[in-house]
Amino acid sequence: MADLVRLTIDGKPVEAPAGTLVIEAARCIGVEIPAFCYYPGLSLQAACRMCLVEVERAPKLLASCTLPVAENMVVRTDTPAVKQARRSMIEFLLTNHPLDCPVCDKGGECELQDMVFRYGAGESRFSEVKQHVEEKRFSPIVFFDAPRCVLCYRCVRICNEGLGVRALGIVNRGVASEIGPNRGDRLECDECGACIDICPVGALTSGIYRYQTRPWEMQHVGTICTFCANGCKTTLGVRNHRIIRGNNRDRSGINGEFLCIKGRYAFDFVHSEERLQTPLLRVNGELQPVSWSRALAAVAEKFTEVKARGGKFGVIGSNHTTNEENYFLQKFARQALGTGNIDHQRTGDVATLLGCTRSLATVADLYSTKAALVVGSDLAQQHPLYAFQLRANWRHHQARVYTVTEGPVREDQYSAGRARVQRGEELAGVERLREQLKAEPELVILFGDAIQGEAVRKLVAFGDSLGIPVKYVCLLDYSNSRGAADMGLTPEPGGGLTLPEMLAAWDLDVLWVVGANPLKNGELAADGAFVVVQDLFLTETARRADVVLPAASAYEKSGTVTSATGEVQALRAALKVMGAKPDLEIFGLIAREMGIDLGVAMPEAVFEEIRQTVRGYNVPLPVIAAGGAAQALAPEAPVAAAGRADLAESARNTLFTSGTLGRYSKALNSVEEAPGGLYR
Amino acid sequence: MLYNQPSPLEVKVLTRRFGLPDSQSLDTYLATEGFQGFRRALEMKPEEIIGEVMASNLRGRGGAGFPAGMKWSFVPRASSKPKYIVVNGDEGEPGTCKDRLLIENDPHQLIEGMLIAALAVGAAAGYIYIRGEYRRLIEIMDRAIAEAYRKGYLGENILGSGLRFDVYTHSGAGSYECGEESALLESLEGRRGVPRIRPPFPAVAGAFQCPTVLNNVETLCAVPAILRDGGAAFAALGTPKNGGTRLFCLSGHINKPGVYELPMGFNLLRMIDEVGGGVWKGKKLKAVIPGGSSCPILKASECDLAMDFDTVAKARSMLGSGGVVVLDEDTSIVSLATRVMRFYQHESCGWCVPCREGTTWLRKLLERFHAGHGTLADIDLMGDLARNMLGRTFCPLGDAAAMPMISYVEKFRGEFEEYLNRTPGGPLGRVTIDG
Amino acid sequence: MTFSPELETRLETLMRSCPPGREASALIPMLLYAQDETGALTSEVVEEVARRLGITPLQADEVISYYSMLRRRPAGRHHLQICTNVSCMLRGGQELYGHACKRLGIRNHEVTADGEFSLEEAECLGACSWAPAMLVNYDYHQDMTPEKLDRLIDSLEKKH
Numbered sequence A: 001m002a003d004l005v006r007l008t009i010d011g012k013p014v015e016a017p018a019g020t021l022v023i024e025a026a027r028c029i030g031v032e033i034p035a036f037c038y039y040p041g042l043s044l045q046a047a048c049r050m051c052l053v054e055v056e057r058a059p060k061l062l063a064s065c066t067l068p069v070a071e072n073m074v075v076r077t078d079t080p081a082v083k084q085a086r087r088s089m090i091e092f093l094l095t096n097h098p099l100d101c102p103v104c105d106k107g108g109e110c111e112l113q114d115m116v117f118r119y120g121a122g123e124s125r126f127s128e129v130k131q132h133v134e135e136k137r138f139s140p141i142v143f144f145d146a147p148r149c150v151l152c153y154r155c156v157r158i159c160n161e162g163l164g165v166r167a168l169g170i171v172n173r174g175v176a177s178e179i180g181p182n183r184g185d186r187l188e189c190d191e192c193g194a195c196i197d198i199c200p201v202g203a204l205t206s207g208i209y210r211y212q213t214r215p216w217e218m219q220h221v222g223t224i225c226t227f228c229a230n231g232c233k234t235t236l237g238v239r240n241h242r243i244i245r246g247n248n249r250d251r252s253g254i255n256g257e258f259l260c261i262k263g264r265y266a267f268d269f270v271h272s273e274e275r276l277q278t279p280l281l282r283v284n285g286e287l288q289p290v291s292w293s294r295a296l297a298a299v300a301e302k303f304t305e306v307k308a309r310g311g312k313f314g315v316i317g318s319n320h321t322t323n324e325e326n327y328f329l330q331k332f333a334r335q336a337l338g339t340g341n342i343d344h345q346r347t348g349d350v351a352t353l354l355g356c357t358r359s360l361a362t363v364a365d366l367y368s369t370k371a372a373l374v375v376g377s378d379l380a381q382q383h384p385l386y387a388f389q390l391r392a393n394w395r396h397h398q399a400r401v402y403t404v405t406e407g408p409v410r411e412d413q414y415s416a417g418r419a420r421v422q423r424g425e426e427l428a429g430v431e432r433l434r435e436q437l438k439a440e441p442e443l444v445i446l447f448g449d450a451i452q453g454e455a456v457r458k459l460v461a462f463g464d465s466l467g468i469p470v471k472y473v474c475l476l477d478y479s480n481s482r483g484a485a486d487m488g489l490t491p492e493p494g495g496g497l498t499l500p501e502m503l504a505a506w507d508l509d510v511l512w513v514v515g516a517n518p519l520k521n522g523e524l525a526a527d528g529a530f531v532v533v534q535d536l537f538l539t540e541t542a543r544r545a546d547v548v549l550p551a552a553s554a555y556e557k558s559g560t561v562t563s564a565t566g567e568v569q570a571l572r573a574a575l576k577v578m579g580a581k582p583d584l585e586i587f588g589l590i591a592r593e594m595g596i597d598l599g600v601a602m603p604e605a606v607f608e609e610i611r612q613t614v615r616g617y618n619v620p621l622p623v624i625a626a627g628g629a630a631q632a633l634a635p636e637a638p639v640a641a642a643g644r645a646d647l648a649e650s651a652r653n654t655l656f657t658s659g660t661l662g663r664y665s666k667a668l669n670s671v672e673e674a675p676g677g678l679y680r
Numbered sequence B: 001m002l003y004n005q006p007s008p009l010e011v012k013v014l015t016r017r018f019g020l021p022d023s024q025s026l027d028t029y030l031a032t033e034g035f036q037g038f039r040r041a042l043e044m045k046p047e048e049i050i051g052e053v054m055a056s057n058l059r060g061r062g063g064a065g066f067p068a069g070m071k072w073s074f075v076p077r078a079s080s081k082p083k084y085i086v087v088n089g090d091e092g093e094p095g096t097c098k099d100r101l102l103i104e105n106d107p108h109q110l111i112e113g114m115l116i117a118a119l120a121v122g123a124a125a126g127y128i129y130i131r132g133e134y135r136r137l138i139e140i141m142d143r144a145i146a147e148a149y150r151k152g153y154l155g156e157n158i159l160g161s162g163l164r165f166d167v168y169t170h171s172g173a174g175s176y177e178c179g180e181e182s183a184l185l186e187s188l189e190g191r192r193g194v195p196r197i198r199p200p201f202p203a204v205a206g207a208f209q210c211p212t213v214l215n216n217v218e219t220l221c222a223v224p225a226i227l228r229d230g231g232a233a234f235a236a237l238g239t240p241k242n243g244g245t246r247l248f249c250l251s252g253h254i255n256k257p258g259v260y261e262l263p264m265g266f267n268l269l270r271m272i273d274e275v276g277g278g279v280w281k282g283k284k285l286k287a288v289i290p291g292g293s294s295c296p297i298l299k300a301s302e303c304d305l306a307m308d309f310d311t312v313a314k315a316r317s318m319l320g321s322g323g324v325v326v327l328d329e330d331t332s333i334v335s336l337a338t339r340v341m342r343f344y345q346h347e348s349c350g351w352c353v354p355c356r357e358g359t360t361w362l363r364k365l366l367e368r369f370h371a372g373h374g375t376l377a378d379i380d381l382m383g384d385l386a387r388n389m390l391g392r393t394f395c396p397l398g399d400a401a402a403m404p405m406i407s408y409v410e411k412f413r414g415e416f417e418e419y420l421n422r423t424p425g426g427p428l429g430r431v432t433i434d435g
Numbered sequence C: 001m002t003f004s005p006e007l008e009t010r011l012e013t014l015m016r017s018c019p020p021g022r023e024a025s026a027l028i029p030m031l032l033y034a035q036d037e038t039g040a041l042t043s044e045v046v047e048e049v050a051r052r053l054g055i056t057p058l059q060a061d062e063v064i065s066y067y068s069m070l071r072r073r074p075a076g077r078h079h080l081q082i083c084t085n086v087s088c089m090l091r092g093g094q095e096l097y098g099h100a101c102k103r104l105g106i107r108n109h110e111v112t113a114d115g116e117f118s119l120e121e122a123e124c125l126g127a128c129s130w131a132p133a134m135l136v137n138y139d140y141h142q143d144m145t146p147e148k149l150d151r152l153i154d155s156l157e158k159k160h
């Protein structure tokens, strides 16, 4: 640990490691020094001059955001000179700033508004003409209103440094300076909205949210993003059962301040006009709206009948329904229907990994590890949080990141070593980096779907042979891909049919599909099969169904999900959508209709059962209840790999696509970069 | 190339070759004791060279007057990184036009100064940053550099000494702020002219983040004479702690405007009357800006003083860059203030709040005031805003705008008040900001 | 995008004058020299220079929009910069500038309809002792008067 330096701030003694900035040292003892441009984790600017403090023996006020602590330094933040300086800075800032807080989109959560309130300059002596510039639309998502900008450059830095996208810059000089986008008059970027979220004022606003509400009119519900497997927390702003905003201002999740376009803006699929809001039953060959009781009765009747005659069931679960739902579904299948034909769409071979190591990395590890190796994934496009974490680790701790990929990836900007390989040749590429990797003190290996079965075992053997501590992440695609595997949505060993086998079985009597769309690209061989589908939308699979039950999305229910790194986190219901029900509730209703007892179909009760019966899931409840993440422990002894490794195939999602849900998000499809590939 | 008659009162050290036939050529340079200082330096240890410069009491001619020898001594000797000499030829301070003459008339003197600095700190290359408008000077410098290479004064194994030193010119493209040393380095590295956070100072992390000596053209042009004739001889020309001569640029309402090399400490009134031939048109002296527009103004009654850094500082102004602007009794301080503020507003890089917003507010206020729409309260406000900028901006450009403003209002308040009763006009009728 | 051989040589020299790996340092002079040849920094020119230096066009634009000599649109064939800063103002710089506006019928940053002349009210040009001063492209004209300006414009008009 660095040496401790002793100083006093406002008369209070402080000890801080050498190199700490005075503004941070002050925060540690509860002395708030105001700042616009200072932002922890980003490069220093010293541009806003709000953070000026008095330092004994210094001839003038000093910017505390760039001032390292020094032994015996005496700092004061509460003197008349400091207060006067703050007031005058705000007065300067307001000269060109519109004073229309009541109609500004940022009103109520604007840092400038707060500063005026706290530090004064409520009255301006400015009576000249203000500079006027028209508002600009950088993209369907990003709008920029130059006069409101305080030129703190947070947006530029988060984009350049945080994301590595470099889509924003500063153009013009002096008072005409403004933020400029990378394509002249528009942006081509990740459309992640980090710039909007980080903007302290109403200069950057979101095309998705702006001018719809005041922040205090919303409820803010922290839940887990339902798109990819990275497991970001997103805070949904909800008013009258409508989600108006997604953001992450409280930074309480494993993702800190990070969110990609999906987590921040793609929630709108929830309100799609195409949402199913009533059950459908096939009558005379046509799907027709019916009541829940009629639909449930039809399902129960069929299930009971087929079970009674020993018919053949096929059950396909989802990789974005909750652990509780997945657990309950497989229990339903195994215990009530007596079938082992259970599966889900597998997007990575996590099963084999769990079978050969217990050493699994968390998202926090990605930020602290000294070195990381990315195998077979375009991380910034497919696993944006992990890419963000690794980059932050490199920026803050000089972590070394190595890549073995087919083509160029964004990590090339800073990677310490790379190997370009054909798909399938990844292990050879990894081998080429051996000497460099061996010299590292520790390593996290992240690998995509190109590494399956035997290759996973070889990769772990490679890791073991390095003689350093190695942890692994198997890159999966959807919000609960990992949970689906963990909860047992896999064929019963020795006889259960896999997903493709179910589709190919001509004698299948019932196919029950929950939150999946296997018929998008596949075909069902059994013409006569009775198909039950639970989904949000009338997907290709739902069109083939005999009964369609409208399901609630992750944002409408509670329960837990497990990210690719095995971190279990809780969902919180943010709203209700008329007509749709959580899948767990639907399972309970079907069971009741069939007259069978599978236990209480309530998330809390099922989670308790999971904690007691699923290996590794005995995670601490308080952590999860409080909104934290708890990593599911790897099983004590390696488990036998369930199912077949060769079925693992990534969904090839990019920043702008995500299976069915992504198709129904207007936000995701409105940006020019959609549907991915156009842009790197 | 001389644009004004020399004065008999001049002491010609740096300008001794001005006006010689073919003064830009290496032959002329060598024929007039050129490279003798460098040859002496080759025999000396780096500390000795720095010692000689320290003894000369040479202070930076770019404006701040920092002792050159001391600056050189801050360059870490042991650093494994390459070191650089960067010459500040941005010459943007209003009232200043001397570096231009030094390059135009005697480019080899600058090269020799750089070579000596390189020996003193162990530098491998040098960059001469010249403002973009001075394209013809860049051409002259480029020719001189090429000639020096050809004749073995640059490049490898210079004069058989084993020393290697390369020199390049680098053009600016229109920005006063790029004269500020850290903004200059940013510009040199291909970026916007926004200053850097300091520390680290250029001596430790300058050009390309390597240890760097950054000096004004005139500062380095004084070095060959110091090494040739000894630091003591140079020091003796000036006043205590203010060694040598400097090029004073006399402009404004004066009979014989021009650039004159005079000893440090030369009396300002004498400079105006005897060197500059007195205030023009037989008018009385109203005030003087002693060192470029960034310096607080001196009323006529304050002008009987020795022009060295310390004496002018004691008079609460600055010797600055040597731009002496003379104002006659008819000069409108309101017009002057308006024009000066327009300049700083135009040149503010926009990085920090108080400079960006302060200069803009002041400019708008002054232009309105100047157009005849002022109030008494505006006068207090001007001073107040300037004081709110002073010492709080990211770089000294904010101070450069604030200090003169404060002095105008403090020293000529009556004139601002009177202006309220006058019909507006004068040479600055416009009130738009078209920057 | 092709440049003349002279410009190519110039650009190469500039890039070589930077330490290895730091070629982007040459950006500002490269833009200025390119502009001298092409008249303006069109997107095509900017993209070409950016490509050579391995920077993004936005990075180039940040720089272009900062420096007052760099321009996206062409100036006149004869670009007149008339200094009205303090030293020149004291000796008639404002009047000189006003005279040029009238004579050419254009204002600050404008170009005459025939593209021959453009005008800029300049900040200090470093000719304070020989005020008022002005630049035509890169050439100085000092100790100016409105009459001298008229003669200068006459001679420039004749030149083509």
Ligand SMILES: Cc1cc2nc3c(=O)[nH]c(=O)nc-3n(C[C@H](O)[C@H](O)[C@H](O)COP(=O)(O)O)c2cc1C
Binding pocket: B059, B060, B061, B062, B063, B064, B065, B066, B068, B088, B089, B090, B091, B092, B093, B176, B177, B178, B179, B180, B181, B182, B214, B215, B216, B217, B219, B220, B395, B396, B397, B400
């Ligand atoms: C706004 C501003 C503009 C400056 N312009 C110049 C300039 O044009 N030429 C110059 O030599 N120094 C200029 N300086 C001073 C430089 O920052 C620096 O102090 C000087 O070049 C150092 O050289 P010296 O020690 O030899 O004087 C300027 C400073 C400021 C704050």
Ligand code: SF4
Binding pocket: A148, A149, A150, A151, A152, A153, A154, A155, A156, A179, A195, A198, A199, A200, A201, A203, A204
């Ligand atoms: S747009 Fe917002 S974040 Fe960006 S510089 Fe302006 S105020 Fe700061």
Ligand code: FES
Binding pocket: A034, A035, A036, A037, A038, A045, A046, A047, A048, A049, A050, A051, A052, A063, A064, A065, A066
């Ligand atoms: S936080 Fe220190 S200057 Fe902005």
